[in-house]
Amino acid sequence: MDFQLDFRRYSLAFRHPVRTSHGSWTVREGLYVRIGRPDGTVGLGEAAPVPAFGTETVAEDEACCRTLGGRISGDALSLVPRHLRALRNALAFAIGGDADNPRHSSIGVAALLPAGRAALADAPPKADAGFRVFKWKVGMAAADDEMALLDDLIGALPPGSRFRLDANGAWDRRTAERWLDRVSGRPVEFVEQPVAHGTKRADDCLAGLAADYPTPIALDESIAGEDDVGRWLDLGWRGYFIIKPALVGDVRAVLARLAKAHARVVFSSALETGIGAQAALRLAFAWPGKALSLGFGVWPLFSDPRFDGPRAVPFLRIGDLNRINPEALWSAAS
Ligand code: MG
Secondary structure: OEEEEEEEEEEEEEEEEEEEOOEEEEEEEEEEEEEEOOOOOEEEEEEOOOHHHOOOOHHHHHHHHHHHOOEEEOOHHHHOOOOOHHHHHHHHHHHHOOOOOOOOOEEEEOEEEOOOOHHHHHHHHHHHHOOOEEEEEOOOOOHHHHHHHHHHHHHHOOOOOEEEEEOOOEEOHHHHHHHHHHHOOOOEEEEEOOEOOOOHHHHHHHHHHHHHOOOOEEEOHHHOOHHHHHHHHHOOOOOEEEEOHHHOOOHHHHHHHHHHOOOEEEEEOOOOOHHHHHHHHHHHHHOOOOOOOEEOOOOOOEOOHHHOOOOOOOEEEHHHHHOOOHHHHHHHOO
């Protein structure tokens, strides 16, 4: 059974440069795949790699699509190298379609706050709009200053508000310990990636912090690949897993493993466009466990709003996803 494969690269400016630990990120590059199925239906998928997160590059994805050619068989995925995770993800969705039944009708969204003092002005209007979970980047300034700011933020928001603090691996162990001491008893849902990832020592440090403090820790950069998820599950990790479906090669298998382990999973954006967002969010709505607030409060994101996923609202409904028209994005990318 043959499928028709077409692909298109896109290059989209962010409305505002995205600050990352690797510097300023101004243009999102990725690739759409479009699969014509034998029954005449069409499936679209998005490869939105983030090389800084250990994925392949868009150039590698494009080269692979050229190698596959215009006609592919149903098992073409087996020809895609395993490390091309974003592309495997895109092809799996485009070939297989939306195979997951929703189990939630609406899921909360975490409001994204700007780093530093700017959060103090940004957060109250978001609380007024109905957001109660706030994600705040930390590790950008001196810990004492940020700790004081966190108290100001807590004081500025309605009771019941909760915080996710994302350090992106910026702290050393001592700083992480000071923070975890400080937030104990404060409304902090979790501390995300307090220390760096990638070494045995870093893993031991994360496991030690998780054992020593009551505030849960979330793994983000530590679980860039599907092998990492398995490794942390094997280690008995009881904290949170931040899953960016766009960056996981065999995402359904990974989620099945996490579900079996009753893991706490936060579905999160990889700053993809609407096609990838729709696929990722459908997985979030199909998640059999507790639906934690989504890390998808990122849109509007692109200078060209046609490529945005659903605008950040306190609660996302399944209908918001179904309004995304992948074919329109494919056309707009030409
Ligand atoms: Mg993070």
